[in-house]
Amino acid sequence: MKIALITGAGGLIGSEAVEFFADKFDVIVGIDNNLRSYFFGEQASTDWNRVRLQTTFANYRHHAVDIRDQAALTAIFQEYGRDIALVVHTAAQPSHDWAAREPFTDFTVNANGTLNLLEMTRQHCPEAVFIFTSTNKVYGDNPNLLPLVELETRWEIDESHPYFAHGIDEQMSIDHTTHSLFGASKVAADVLVQEYGRYFGMKTAVFRGGCLTGPRHSGAQLHGFLSYLMKCAITGQHYTVFGYKGKQVRDNIHSHDLVNMFWHFYQQPRTGGEVYNAGGGRFANCSMQEAIALCEEITGNRMSYSYSEQNRVGDHIWYVSDVRRFQQHYPGWQFEYGLTATLTQIFNELRQRQPAPTA
Numbered sequence: 001m002k003i004a005l006i007t008g009a010g011g012l013i014g015s016e017a018v019e020f021f022a023d024k025f026d027v028i029v030g031i032d033n034n035l036r037s038y039f040f041g042e043q044a045s046t047d048w049n050r051v052r053l054q055t056t057f058a059n060y061r062h063h064a065v066d067i068r069d070q071a072a073l074t075a076i077f078q079e080y081g082r083d084i085a086l087v088v089h090t091a092a093q094p095s096h097d098w099a100a101r102e103p104f105t106d107f108t109v110n111a112n113g114t115l116n117l118l119e120m121t122r123q124h125c126p127e128a129v130f131i132f133t134s135t136n137k138v139y140g141d142n143p144n145l146l147p148l149v150e151l152e153t154r155w156e157i158d159e160s161h162p163y164f165a166h167g168i169d170e171q172m173s174i175d176h177t178t179h180s181l182f183g184a185s186k187v188a189a190d191v192l193v194q195e196y197g198r199y200f201g202m203k204t205a206v207f208r209g210g211c212l213t214g215p216r217h218s219g220a221q222l223h224g225f226l227s228y229l230m231k232c233a234i235t236g237q238h239y240t241v242f243g244y245k246g247k248q249v250r251d252n253i254h255s256h257d258l259v260n261m262f263w264h265f266y267q268q269p270r271t272g273g274e275v276y277n278a279g280g281g282r283f284a285n286c287s288m289q290e291a292i293a294l295c296e297e298i299t300g301n302r303m304s305y306s307y308s309e310q311n312r313v314g315d316h317i318w319y320v321s322d323v324r325r326f327q328q329h330y331p332g333w334q335f336e337y338g339l340t341a342t343l344t345q346i347f348n349e350l351r352q353r354q355p356a357p358t359a
Helices: 011-023 037-041 046-054 068-081 101-126 181-200 227-236 256-268 287-301 324-329 338-355
Strands: 003-007 027-033 062-065 086-087 129-135 147-152 155-156 205-211 210-211 241-244 249-254 274-278 286-287 305-308
Touching: 003 011, 003 068, 011 027, 011 046, 011 086, 011 205, 011 210, 011 256, 027 068, 037 046, 037 241, 046 062, 068 086, 068 101, 086 101, 086 249, 086 256, 101 181, 129 181, 129 210, 129 256, 205 256, 205 286, 227 241, 227 249, 227 287, 227 338, 241 287, 249 256, 249 338, 274 324, 286 287, 287 338
Parallel strands: 003 027, 003 086, 027 062, 086 129, 129 205, 205 274, 210 249, 241 305
Antiparallel strands: 147 155, 249 286
16 A cells, blocks of 8 residues: 655645645545644634545545644554655644744744654654655745845846846755744754755655645735735735835745645655755746736735835745756656736635625
8 A cells, every 4th residue: 555644734735735646645644633723713724625635535534633742643653654655744833923922832833743753754654755845934034135126016136146047046045044933943844854864864855935825725814925815805805015115026836836846756756855945936926016916907806905114024025946956856847837827726716715895
């Protein structure tokens, strides 16, 4: 039997992984206790997604387990043992704003939880491929030191800089920078995943995501940029833009494109703790101003939004991922979903889940 174990299975990337791998593995084991509703409130609950997965995929087995619970994880890993061929670890506390409210919760979920899963994998299925969804926040605010130019609707990097053509590569330092506490806990997890690959020779890979997005996102104000923005565009809910004149730039990768990266790595895994930047790159990026305009165009609604001069601590002014290292290792992978296609998908999905704006 061949099993894929996916943490955060009710979330955006986890549920996409369940769908993607359901016909490629005998059993999909999902681990998710819906902590997202604790982090961001019931409006961000992933229960709807869990129900959808359990209803749709006959080979899906759900475990409402906290990744901090070593005893519960041990029982799951002992049950499936060496049949586990793939571990996709997407469970996390994902907001750098929220992390400052409860640093112990943030660190134990992101860092200790990752250590638990790595050690369970080493003890019970050491030949399994272990994939971790890290974040570009491991670079802290170092990207803000790049030579940036203010344009009409966005900040952009100076054309003479090596990063202009393709974005930020994996050689950017993660030191001497403000990460936010979330970024720091993800650094700890990121380095642990690398170390288990290097020290123990396991097949681990770190994917440092830009903005991860897609139609299954349960967006909230503190996390889920495009999903929450589109939710506000549909419902008429007010949106607040934080700092940088609304010209801060994010690259956005569709959840399918990211999970397809995982699939390529799984098919030809590498040992030694590989690290890949994984975002929309030059293929799919936008500023806040540009994203608002696109949401208005897709929905046909004028958005209600305001601007706050106070930017989020450690937030990036401009971030575009250079994905060429992954493409060099796996030339068969390519982007499938551009920004407009992704936002249109989000619109169509949310329109079914959100009430229409009231007059």
